[in-house]
Amino acid sequence: MKNRLEELRKERNIRQEELAAALKVSRQTIGSLENGRYNPSIILAFKIAGYFGMSIEEIFIYEEDGEGQERTEK
Amino acid sequence: MKKSMLYTGMAYCTAGLCCLAAAVFTETWFDGMFWGMFGALTAPGLLMMWKYFHWSRPEHQEEYARRLEIEQIEMQDERKVMLRDKSGRIVYQIMTGVYCVLIMAFSICSMGGWFMPFSLYAVIGLTVLQVFQWVCGMVAFGWESKRR
Numbered sequence: 001m002k003n004r005l006e007e008l009r010k011e012r013n014i015r016q017e018e019l020a021a022a023l024k025v026s027r028q029t030i031g032s033l034e035n036g037r038y039n040p041s042i043i044l045a046f047k048i049a050g051y052f053g054m055s056i057e058e059i060f061i062y063e064e065d066g067e068g069q070e071r072t073e074k
Numbered sequence: 075m076k077k078s079m080l081y082t083g084m085a086y087c088t089a090g091l092c093c094l095a096a097a098v099f100t101e102t103w104f105d106g107m108f109w110g111m112f113g114a115l116t117a118p119g120l121l122m123m124w125k126y127f128h129w130s131r132p133e134h135q136e137e138y139a140r141r142l143e144i145e146q147i148e149m150q151d152e153r154k155v156m157l158r159d160k161s162g163r164i165v166y167q168i169m170t171g172v173y174c175v176l177i178m179a180f181s182i183c184s185m186g187g188w189f190m191p192f193s194l195y196a197v198i199g200l201t202v203l204q205v206f207q208w209v210c211g212m213v214a215f216g217w218e219s220k221r222r
Contacts, residue, residue, distance in 0.1 A: 026153070
């Protein structure tokens with residue numbers, strides 16, 4: 001899942017370590033979230049959204065895969 | 075640091091010293107085990123006691139609080155929990171394969187009369203272990219399914 005985590009973090013001049021400490025996760029988790037290798041749980045997604053004062057949809061971009069889009073169009 | 079660390083360390087040392095006494099003052103066929111238990115119990119016991127006294131000092135309090143916080147985050151971090159669970163599953167699958175290969179190998183040895191009776195006991199023991207692992211996996215899965 002794509003996200004704007006890195007973009008938002010850099011806008012606010014926050015280091016990965018600081019964001020990790022605020023969310024009570026490891027720095028490696030922040031790194032994996034930013035490069036899309038790991039998708040957060042719903043609870044962590046809410047915590048991230050709350051930290052940035054935004055909604056989940058504004059941070060995480062959910063894209064239907066090709067199969068899902070075809071079914072919707074039919 | 076919690077006092078339980080000190081008490082646990084003292085208990086380990088006491089048990090270790092009891093094993094030492096048993097090894098020195100008795101003569102049985104498992105003296106070697108007593109010597110081994112002495113080392114295995116006393117060393118961690120002394121380490122636990124040292125850790126308690128070291129981290130209880132006022133000058134180390136801040137560093138200890140920081141390490142404790144990092145440890146708690148590492149334990150509860152959801153990605154690391156997921157990685158530990160996945161690693162466990164991978165090791166389970168690898169060990170299942172290893173058991174199967176070893177059972178086959180020792181069965182062949184047993185049929186050929188090589189390394190008897192060790193190969194026969196190995197086949198029986200490994201088969202029991204494999205079945206036990208499988209049953210434990212089923213029980214754990216069922217228990218987790220009911221919980222969540």
